[in-house]
Amino acid sequence: MAVIRIGIVGLGAQMQENLLPTLLQMPNIRIVGVCDITAARAAQIHRFLSDVPVTASVDELLTLTAPDALVLACPPQAHRDIALQAMRAGIHVFVEKPPCFTLDELEALVLANRQSGVITGVGMNFKFAKPIRQLRDMTQAAPFGRTLHVQLNHYASKPRAPLWGLDSTLRSFLLAQAIHTIDLGITFGGGELTGIRSRVQRYDDSLIVNAELVFSSGTTASLLCGTMFPYFEFDMKIVSSTSMMVELDNLWNITIHEPEHGTRATGTAKRWRGVWQPGPLDSGYERSGYYGELFEFFEAIRKRETFNANFESLLPTYRVIEQICAADSQDIGVVQTFALPTLHATSTANPGVVSNVL
Ligand SMILES: NC(=O)c1ccc[n+]([C@@H]2O[C@H](COP(=O)([O-])OP(=O)(O)OC[C@H]3O[C@@H](n4cnc5c(N)ncnc54)[C@H](O)[C@@H]3O)[C@@H](O)[C@H]2O)c1
Numbered sequence: 328m329a330v331i332r333i334g335i336v337g338l339g340a341q342m343q344e345n346l347l348p349t350l351l352q353m354p355n356i357r358i359v360g361v362c363d364i365t366a367a368r369a370a371q372i373h374r375f376l377s378d379v380p381v382t383a384s385v386d387e388l389l390t391l392t393a394p395d396a397l398v399l400a401c402p403p404q405a406h407r408d409i410a411l412q413a414m415r416a417g418i419h420v421f422v423e424k425p426p427c428f429t430l431d432e433l434e435a436l437v438l439a440n441r442q443s444g445v446i447t448g449v450g451m452n453f454k455f456a457k458p459i460r461q462l463r464d465m466t467q468a469a470p471f472g473r474t475l476h477v478q479l480n481h482y483a484s485k486p487r488a489p490l491w492g493l494d495s496t497l498r499s500f501l502l503a504q505a506i507h508t509i510d511l512g513i514t515f516g517g518g519e520l521t522g523i524r525s526r527v528q529r530y531d532d533s534l535i536v537n538a539e540l541v542f543s544s545g546t547t548a549s550l551l552c553g554t555m556f557p558y559f560e561f562d563m564k565i566v567s568s569t570s571m572m573v574e575l576d577n578l579w580n581i582t583i584h585e586p587e588h589g590t591r592a593t594g595t596a597k598r599w600r601g602v603w604q605p606g607p608l609d610s611g612y613e614r615s616g617y618y619g620e621l622f623e624f625f626e627a628i629r630k631r632e633t634f635n636a637n638f639e640s641l642l643p644t645y646r647v648i649e650q651i652c653a654a655d656s657q658d659i660g661v662v663q664t665f666a667l668p669t670l671h672a673t674s675t676a677n678p679g680v681v682s683n684v685l
Contacts (some may be wrong), residue, residue, distance in 0.1 A: 331625050334394035335361045336385060336409055337401035338368050341423055346400055346450070349617040351375060356625065360392035385409050389416060396420065396628060398621075400450075402491045403427050403502065410436060410638075414443040421448035421624050425502040426638060428493065430645040436638045448624040451636045453507040453561075454514060455619030457605050458578055462565070465573055465583065466515065472569035477515045477548040479563045481508040482556035487532040496554075497527060497534060497655055501648045505536065505552045508561070510644045515565060518544035520643045525651040530555065538651060578615075580604055 333350070335342065338361055350356055360380045363369035369381035382388050389412075396419035399406055406422035413420040414436075426449050427433050440447050453459060466474055483504050490499040501509075513520060522541035527534055535553035542548070563575045572584040581603040588599035605614045612618045620636060627634035 329629055330355045330357055331628060332357050332359045332392070332395045334359060334388045334392055334397045335372070336363070336388070336397055336399040337405065337423075338363045338371055339400060342398075342400040343371070345452075345612065345615070345617050346398060346423070346621070347372075347375060349612045349621055350398065352612065352618070353621060353625070359394055360388045362388040385412065389413075389418070394418060396446075396625075399423060404491065407432055407436065410447070411439055414439045414445055414447070417443060417445060419446040419628050421450070421621070423450040424506050425449075426641065428491075428498070428502065430642075430649045433638060433641060433645045437642065440638050446624065446628045446631075446634055447637045448620070448627070448634045449636050449638065449641055450617075450620060451507060451510055451641075452616035452620050453511060453578070454636060455616035455623070456578055457609060457614045457616070457619075458575055458581055458603075459511065459616070460619070461581060461603055462563075462573060462575055463515075465581070466565055466567070470569065471571055471573075472567040473544075474515060474517065474546050474565055475568055476546065476566045477512055477563065478565075479508045479512055479548065479550045479552075480561070481505060481550070481552035482558070482560040483552065483554050484556055484558055485554055487554055495652065496532065497536075498648070498652050500534065500552075500554055501536070501651060504554075505550070506641075506644060506648070508550055508552055509538075509647045510641070511563065512540050512548035512550055513643045513647075515563075516540060516542040516544070516546045516548045518542045518546070520646065523647055523650045525654050527651065527655045528553075528555075536651060538647065540647065 333356060335358060350358065358376060358379055360382065361369050361372040362382045362385055364383055366383045369383060372379050372381060380391055382391065397413050398421045399409060400423040403425045407427040410420045410422055410426065426436060465471060481504065486496060486499050486503055489496050490503055493499050519542065520540060521543050523538060525538040527536050533555040535555050538550040540548040561578050564572055566572050570586045574582045583601045587595050587597055589595040624634050
């Protein structure tokens with residue numbers, strides 16, 4: 328297996344807590360240099376690897392180390408600009424999510440990716456988390472039938488102010504958090520995304536987003552997320568044409584409900600349910616998807632194959648994000664049935680918006 332020489336850009340919290348420990352466990356990966364605009368931050372790599380060159384400039388990192396690939400965990404504007412620079416130089420590039428701020432910017436990244444022919448990747452670790460992979464195997468198995476509906480609940484308590492110099496808390500939340508959930512809705516929905524309806528409620532500095540997605544396969548997905556919740560939780564349910572329902576609780580337990588379930592001890596009976604859990608000794612990075620996403624990215628480089636969380640794969644997700652933001656800012660199609668009098672009484676309340684896109 329060929330050794331891939333990588334440059335790290337952005338040695339902040341996400342790199343140090345998740346990506347770097349994963350990279351250090353990975354076979355045939357050599358970290359050849361580290362760049363962070365804060366030089367002291369870049370030097371923190373020496374806690375993990377003693378003789379790696381560090382720099383505060385990406386230009387210098389490229390000249391000094393000539394890496395095969397860059398792995399970035401920076402703010403999105405740096406992901407966008409450095410990814411464009413890397414692609415122009417023919418260097419493979421993996422960026423943490425979000426890769427950029429808008430659909431237009433993502434389209435520019437996709438175009439540059441097609442022109443350069445390098446392998447690109449975005450850190451959509453939920454998609455590679457062990458329970459999500461298990462859920463995909465279960466729902467693709469013949470006895471499950473066709474997926475008819477996906478329900479996703481992503482409860483968060485932040486951000487309650489705009490991030491990264493943006494002026495919208497809604498866009499910041501969608502890019503920082505809901506991007507994972509929207510991407511999962513699209514992954515499990517299957518086929519083309521053909522319709523979106525969305526509504527945003529606000530109270531003080533928090534918000535709740537409801538979105539309904541429709542796919543060409545006939546599958547629907549509904550998404551409830553926002554920052555109004557007490558803490559982070561994530562769960563999802565998938566209902567099939569054979570009346571099976573699988574439920575994922577907090578990216579951990581999967582419960583499968585079937586109309587009838589047979590065990591050797593009881594024979595066929597109603598109201599039994601099966602449960603799947605990750606193994607207690609599974610590494611945290613494998614369970615949370617960091618190992619899987621990076622491993623598959625590097626495999627795609629070795630085999631010259633498309634990585635399935637590349638820039639292009641995020642186009643439908645960014646279409647949903649744009650649509651939710653546009654519907655919210657245009658205040659089109661206000662829902663008359665939306666009635667939360669206490670919310671309307673505050674000056675920060677937004678009456679909620681619904682829109683359709685086909
Ligand atoms: N996959 C996930 O679930 C997940 C979780 C947390 C964070 N993230 C993402 O990781 C990214 C980084 O988040 P963080 O919490 O580590 O932030 P952070 O601020 O702790 O780290 C970012 C680092 O990038 C450096 N930096 C900024 N601009 C740079 C540039 N132009 N060149 C080189 N270095 C630069 C900063 O100095 C800093 O050290 C964000 O995009 C965030 O959304 C993803």
